[in-house]
Amino acid sequence: MPRPVLTILPLFLACVPIAVQAQSMQARIQKVEAAGVTLHDVRLALDWPADAPDGRLRLQAGDIDAGALGWRFRNVDWRCPLRRDTTGDDTRWRCDGPLRSGQGAPLQLSLVLDAATTTATLSGGDARVGLARSAVAPDATRIDLRRAPTAWVEALVRAGWPSSRLTGGTLDGAVRIETPTGQPMRVEADIVIAGLALETEDGSIAAGDVDGDLAVRLSLPDDALDARIDGRLRGGELLFGNAYVSLPETPVGIGMDMTRVGEGDWSLSRLAWRDGDSLRVDGNARLTPDFGIGALALTLASDDATALPGRYLSGWLGLAGVQGLSLSGGFRAGMVLEDAILRSADVALRRLDISDVSGRFRLDRLDGTVRYSASTPVRSAFAWRGGALYDLPFDAAAWSLESGDGVLRLREPVAFSFLGGEIGFESLQLQPPSGDSGLRMQTALRLDALDIGMLAKTLEWPAFEGALAGRIPTVRYADNRIDFDGGLSMTLFDGRIDVSSLAIERPFGVLPTVTGDLALSSLDLHALTGVFGFGSIEGRLHGRIDGLRLVDWNATAFDAELHTEAAPGVRQRISQRAVQDISSVGDASFVTTLQGRAIALFDDFGYRGIGISCRLRNAVCRMGGLRSEGNAFTIVQGAGLPRLNVVGFNRDVDWPVLVERLAAAAGGDVAPVIE
Numbered sequence: 267m268p269r270p271v272l273t274i275l276p277l278f279l280a281c282v283p284i285a286v287q288a289q290s291m292q293a294r295i296q297k298v299e300a301a302g303v304t305l306h307d308v309r310l311a312l313d314w315p316a317d318a319p320d321g322r323l324r325l326q327a328g329d330i331d332a333g334a335l336g337w338r339f340r341n342v343d344w345r346c347p348l349r350r351d352t353t354g355d356d357t358r359w360r361c362d363g364p365l366r367s368g369q370g371a372p373l374q375l376s377l378v379l380d381a382a383t384t385t386a387t388l389s390g391g392d393a394r395v396g397l398a399r400s401a402v403a404p405d406a407t408r409i410d411l412r413r414a415p416t417a418w419v420e421a422l423v424r425a426g427w428p429s430s431r432l433t434g435g436t437l438d439g440a441v442r443i444e445t446p447t448g449q450p451m452r453v454e455a456d457i458v459i460a461g462l463a464l465e466t467e468d469g470s471i472a473a474g475d476v477d478g479d480l481a482v483r484l485s486l487p488d489d490a491l492d493a494r495i496d497g498r499l500r501g502g503e504l505l506f507g508n509a510y511v512s513l514p515e516t517p518v519g520i521g522m523d524m525t526r527v528g529e530g531d532w533s534l535s536r537l538a539w540r541d542g543d544s545l546r547v548d549g550n551a552r553l554t555p556d557f558g559i560g561a562l563a564l565t566l567a568s569d570d571a572t573a574l575p576g577r578y579l580s581g582w583l584g585l586a587g588v589q590g591l592s593l594s595g596g597f598r599a600g601m602v603l604e605d606a607i608l609r610s611a612d613v614a615l616r617r618l619d620i621s622d623v624s625g626r627f628r629l630d631r632l633d634g635t636v637r638y639s640a641s642t643p644v645r646s647a648f649a650w651r652g653g654a655l656y657d658l659p660f661d662a663a664a665w666s667l668e669s670g671d672g673v674l675r676l677r678e679p680v681a682f683s684f685l686g687g688e689i690g691f692e693s694l695q696l697q698p699p700s701g702d703s704g705l706r707m708q709t710a711l712r713l714d715a716l717d718i719g720m721l722a723k724t725l726e727w728p729a730f731e732g733a734l735a736g737r738i739p740t741v742r743y744a745d746n747r748i749d750f751d752g753g754l755s756m757t758l759f760d761g762r763i764d765v766s767s768l769a770i771e772r773p774f775g776v777l778p779t780v781t782g783d784l785a786l787s788s789l790d791l792h793a794l795t796g797v798f799g800f801g802s803i804e805g806r807l808h809g810r811i812d813g814l815r816l817v818d819w820n821a822t823a824f825d826a827e828l829h830t831e832a833a834p835g836v837r838q839r840i841s842q843r844a845v846q847d848i849s850s851v852g853d854a855s856f857v858t859t860l861q862g863r864a865i866a867l868f869d870d871f872g873y874r875g876i877g878i879s880c881r882l883r884n885a886v887c888r889m890g891g892l893r894s895e896g897n898a899f900t901i902v903q904g905a906g907l908p909r910l911n912v913v914g915f916n917r918d919v920d921w922p923v924l925v926e927r928l929a930a931a932a933g934g935d936v937a938p939v940i941e
Contacts, residue, residue, distance in 0.1 A: 289316055304331045312348065323348040323361055338421075339367045344375055356380060393418070393436070409441040416462060429556075434463030435476070450487035455480070462502070471557060476502030476513065491526045510581030514573070516542065529555055543569040545578065562603040569596045571618065585775075590623035595632070608698045612637040615648055629653040636667060636674070638698065643670035645677070658724050660684040673697050676709075687715035687733070707743040712736075718758060728797045732758035747771045759797075761789035761806070780816040785809075786828065801844025804837045805830045805876070821882060821921075829877035829892070840902060840910075841870045848901055848912055872906040885921045889914060 295308040307328030314321030327342040346363025362376040365388070373390040386397040395418060396410040411419075416432040419441075423430055439457030446452075458479045465472040480497035498517040503510070521538035532553040539547035549564035568574060571593040575583060583591050595618035601611040613636045621628040634648025649664040661684075666677040676694035683689075690712035697706040716734040723729070736754035743749075750768040768782040789807040796802070809828035816822070832838065877892035878901050891899035891914060902912035 320347045320349040342367050405446045407443045411437045429467045432464050435461040450485050453484040455482040472505040474503045489528045493524045495522045508581045544573045566599045592621045594619045607700050609640045638669045638674050640672040685720050686717035709741045711738040759789040759793045762787045777818045784811040801847045802841040803844050804839045806833045827879040839870045871910045874903045874905040887919045889917050
């Protein structure tokens with residue numbers, strides 16, 4: 267609807283005294299310019315019958331352009347009964363009627379005009395906008411708002427912020443507009459907002475259901491903007507790129523000074539944010555026309571970081587896969603960015619506790635300072651008192667750091683106890699995000715005698731026993747992916763498992779994916795089958811699992827081949843239970859040189875070899891054994907008397923079904939049946 271009509275109607279009612287002398291008047295004006303507003307194709311009609319107490323006024327305009335205010339309307343039409351009140355030498359004119367613009371619903375416009383003042387009121391439902399102008403200060407206009415929809419002032423906002431769009435909320439308060447001759451337009455607004463909602467055209471900036479009060483001071487010289495904003499916000503949500511803010515119900519103080527010339531950069535010479543003990547921010551910035559960060563200098567402080575994850579960090583934490591982060595303690599931080607490159611940063615930690623509510627990690631009592639520089643050499647140090655990884659505790663550690671060329675480095679190796687052994691960081695290099703590149707990290711890792719039994723007990727795995735050890739010369743993190751060069755070795759079941767080509771995608775995100783190759787050497791089958799409750803097999807197991815791929819910790823692909831090899835002094839025997847379990851899992855049957863129930867007289871059998879393979883693709887396991895003939899494959903090749911062979915007859919097995927069979931066999935749900 268045509269809000270700027272409030273500022274221009276007095277120009278036309280100045281003609282009314284002339285019209286009253288006649289019974290009717292009509293005027294058509296091609297163009298009118300006044301108070302920063304231009305009107306085209308203006309038509310004025312007044313009918314006032316003789317001796318009638320009032321007349322009928324109609325004002326039409328084909329086009330109204332409010333210039334710097336950003337308002338423009340077409341086909342404006344206002345009709346009202348015009349009345350004259352005379353008291354002594356004072357004459358006052360009143361006109362109240364419906365106002366239409368284009369196809370929009372009509373509003374009610376009321377206007378009062380005398381020699382000294384002009385007041386107008388535009389209303390619709392509960393919303394009201396009142397305008398007042400004085401002959402003493404003809405260049406000044408006051409607008410009073412009461413439950414006015416933000417859409418009524420959207421054009422004024424878009425004049426300084428073209429890509430913005432107000433989508434909801436109401437305004438109460440006062441706006442003063444001054445248009446002094448030869449000087450820039452000035453706007454002063456003291457308003458209360460309720461349920462404010464806005465968004466930019468690209469969706470990078472948005473607000474929803476925000477309450478608060480604002481003091482806005484704008485100067486609008488030709489093709490430029492100079493603004494100062496102070497106020498308090500309560501409740502609602504804000505979005506700035508990846509930064510999502512959930513405002514508390516307690517007031518948050520804000521302040522900003524902003525200038526812009528033409529379509530150039532935004533200069534924010536003052537930024538202030540005051541959220542009690544939770545967060546205080548001061549700084550300045552230069553933003554590109556599309557609100558990208560050209561330069562930024564900020565200082566941040568928190569005496570109580572408890573509320574920060576929920577209020578300010580959830581957007582970034584969600585991208586990192588740690589939505590449930592918990593903080594307590596405090597910190598001070600400063601940072602300087604130029605052309606989207608971090609030039610310097612420092613963080614002072616004060617008894618800061620960090621934990622993941624899902625129990626994946628925890629760091630206790632961080633104290634010290636971390637300093638980063640892209641140019642000048644700096645040193646820093648911090649420490650923690652302890653922590654945990656998946657509820658597995660580790661002890662204190664102290665870190666000494668240096669920086670100066672855009673990389674944060676570890677000055678000397680760091681080690682701390684974990685799982686009864688030790689984890690050591692031989693080196694560490696961290697490179698913060700820059701341009702289109704995200705965070706990058708590289709380290710050399712050492713693992714000494716980590717107790718697999720402790721890990722298995724904590725994670726409720728079968729009762730494994732053994733140790734994990736190895737040195738990984740390079741661990742790289744980039745683009746939400748961890749790559750391990752070198753390998754890990756585990757002493758497990760009196761044998762060895764070597765892991766190589768290990769990589770993890772989205773380690774803390776949605777659907778983490780693990781890939782790698784495993785080599786098994788001389789595992790004690792008696793200990794292995796005992797742990798899994800898979801019958802009893804004596805011997806030594808060898809093999810490989812290549813191309814292993816786990817998605818959300820579930821196997822989706824691999825090429826596995828496992829077999830036994832004879833070893834001096836090691837018996838090769840298999841129990842009835844193990845035979846039955848292998849048969850149930852592998853869709854196999856067993857045959858023997860003895861017939862009928864004679865087999866039930868024996869507790870176990872000798873074997874020459876055991877071999878099984880699986881190529882998993884698309885949830886189907888292509889199975890094989892020691893040898894294959896057509897669709898049959900030999901899993902167990904017997905030896906001695908009675909000689910027993912286990913042969914599979916279905917080479918393509920549904921993987922979920924196979925997993926269910928393994929679980930049933932390990933749980934003892936498959937009873938040995940000998941016929």
